[in-house]
Amino acid sequence: MAEQVSQSNRAICDYEGTSYRARFWADQGRTYEDLAERIALRRLLPPRGRCLLELGAGFGRLADLYEGYDQVILLDYAKSGLREAQARLGRSNRYLYVAADLYRLPFMPGLCDCVVTVRVLHHLVDVPAAFAQIADVLRAGGVYVLEYANKRNLKAILRYLMGRQRWSPFAQEPYEFVTLNFDFHPAWMSRRLQEAGFVIDAGRAVSHFRHPLFKQRIGHETLARLDGALQRIGAAWKLAPSVFVRAHVDKPDGPAPTGLFRCPRCFAGPLTGQPIALRCAACGAVWRVDDGIFDFKAPVAENVGE
Ligand SMILES: C[S@@+](CC[C@H](N)C(=O)[O-])C[C@H]1O[C@@H](n2cnc3c(N)ncnc32)[C@H](O)[C@@H]1O
CATH class of the missing domain: 2.20.25 (N-terminal domain of TfIIb)
Incomplete structure (x- = not known):
């Protein structure tokens, strides 16, 4: 992925023309991860609403989970991903495809009932700036469902304790393991959410079995079902590599938006x-x-x- 500096003057991990779907998902042995993420998202997402915005939506992998929403806005910086989404999902008025930088959202304040980011925060150099934009475009009480890469996962802890990893999974600051790819500590993420005016309602620890040892021996559907059974209780310890959170924004009621x-x-x-x-x-x-x-x-x- 190329590094790009956007209008917001922040470095962006640019997926333009990278065929993310073919390279990362299609026949790449990640069916288990996809299924496990869907279980978590289905459980955390409010089932119905007027307007849902997915940021960093890519090719619209998760769009079929938004069927209870009247308007679904898929936003990504890469137009090539949005073209794929458009080809898969069609051009009905229900879907809007928006190429933009999530640090400068082109939506009226209070427009959205729900915002989703999955596999996106780990590319952000400035998570607080993104959270401020998300809080702004949500209506009062609107819900934000997010996923982040967890640096304090079991594998990182074991590697660190055995001396096979220099960086500490217990240190709170984000760890950039490759340029523009960050792992986050759960406590750091919770604090950033609270500072942006969010109240955390629920969490899920996801992808406990993301290891060849499990994936080669157990079918992906069985593995995803096991993960689903662990996600809620696992959220108490957060030892999985991926964490989902549902939060709502605590802000006063504003005027209804006069446009999109x-x-x-x-x-x-x-x-x-x-x-x-x-x-x-x-x-x-x-x-x-x-x-x-x-x-x-x-x-x-x-x-x-x-
Ligand atoms: C790993 S992909 C995830 C795609 C999708 N959420 C999924 O889970 O299949 C990350 C996506 O975030 C997008 N992205 C990264 N930084 C962005 C930014 N500043 N503004 C908008 N999109 C961004 C990339 O273009 C890419 O499509």
Whole structure:
């Protein structure tokens, strides 16, 4: 993955053109992980709502779990992933495909009932900035379901205690094991959520059996069922490599949003226009709609008509 600096001036792990699905999921021996993550998400996600936003949605792997939502917004920085999602899920009005940087969300405050991030936080250099954006686009009491890579997992603890790993899984700061790939300590993550105004409601420890020893001997469906049975109790110790959390945002009721999109450059909104472009009345930026994908990565024009 290439490193990219976005409009928000933060380094981004850029998946553009990487065929993430083929390279990471299709016939790559990760059916167990996919099933285990689905069990956790299904249990934590509010089953119904008006608007669900998935950030870093990739090719829409998990989109079939959102059937209870009237509007599903899939956002990713990589347009190639969104094109795959569009081809798989179709172009109905129910799905919106948005290319944007999650550090500058192009949505009106209070728009979403639920936000989801799975396998995304581990790419972020600035988790608090992402949480602030998520809290802003959620309505009062709206739910955030997140997954993060857990640095204090059993394998890391054993390796550390046996002297086969230098870094301590007990130290709270994030550990960058490869450029733009971070493992997080559960206590660090809980604190960042609380600072952003979230109240944690539930957690799940996921993928306890992510090891060839299990995966080669036991069928993935059986293994996922075993994992599902352990996820809730396992959340008390959080020794699995992946942790899911459900939190809600504690903020006062605001006015109902008057539109869908705001300008990710100056944050004024709502944006007007369509079907081929949206225009910001405040700063003049013009954002393209590229064959069904709302493209907020860079404006196509600025200060037009001013
Ligand atoms: C490992 S993939 C996970 C995809 C999907 N959530 C899943 O579980 O199948 C991480 C995704 O996060 C996206 N991403 C990383 N940083 C981002 C950012 N700053 N803004 C938007 N998307 C981002 C990448 O483009 C990539 O599609």
